[in-house]
Amino acid sequence: MVTKKTTINPLHNKEIKVGYRIVKIKVTPANFNKGHMCEEYGQYQERISTIDLQDKLKVRDEVNTFVHELLHAIVSDMGETGKGGVLSDEDTEEKFVLTQANALTALLFDNKWFVQYLYDKVMQ
Ligand SMILES: [Zn+2]
Numbered sequence: 001m002v003t004k005k006t007t008i009n010p011l012h013n014k015e016i017k018v019g020y021r022i023v024k025i026k027v028t029p030a031n032f033n034k035g036h037m038c039e040e041y042g043q044y045q046e047r048i049s050t051i052d053l054q055d056k057l058k059v060r061d062e063v064n065t066f067v068h069e070l071l072h073a074i075v076s077d078m079g080e081t082g083k084g085g086v087l088s089d090e091d092t093e094e095k096f097v098l099t100q101a102n103a104l105t106a107l108l109f110d111n112k113w114f115v116q117y118l119y120d121k122v123m124q
Helices: 059-077 090-110 112-122
Strands: 015-018 021-028 042-045 050-054
Touching: 015 059, 021 059, 042 059, 050 059, 059 090, 090 112
Parallel strands: 021 050
Antiparallel strands: 015 021, 042 050
16 A cells, blocks of 8 residues: 655745745645735735745746745835835736746746855855
């Protein structure tokens, strides 16, 4: 008999500081509430400072989704998502976050030495 080993994603229940907020990370099956859905892989819920990530994503998809949702948290604190802000239109915010997250994810995966450089410098 083969027993399937279940692993818990190490991001689950972690907290990350984003500006003045502490954002809780939940790794869950893809049955998110009807909050701010991004694609189908994650969501950022500002009111409860939570990022939901879909479980069992491929590595690049998980990293990209995590970066994407973090950028939503960051831009919401910039004051530009409110009325009159340059990202006040939801579609504009989504396009901005999507392009930045995709570019940053590609940059990190395509230049792994850069990740090590950042780690070394930040950890000094
Ligand atoms: Zn999004």
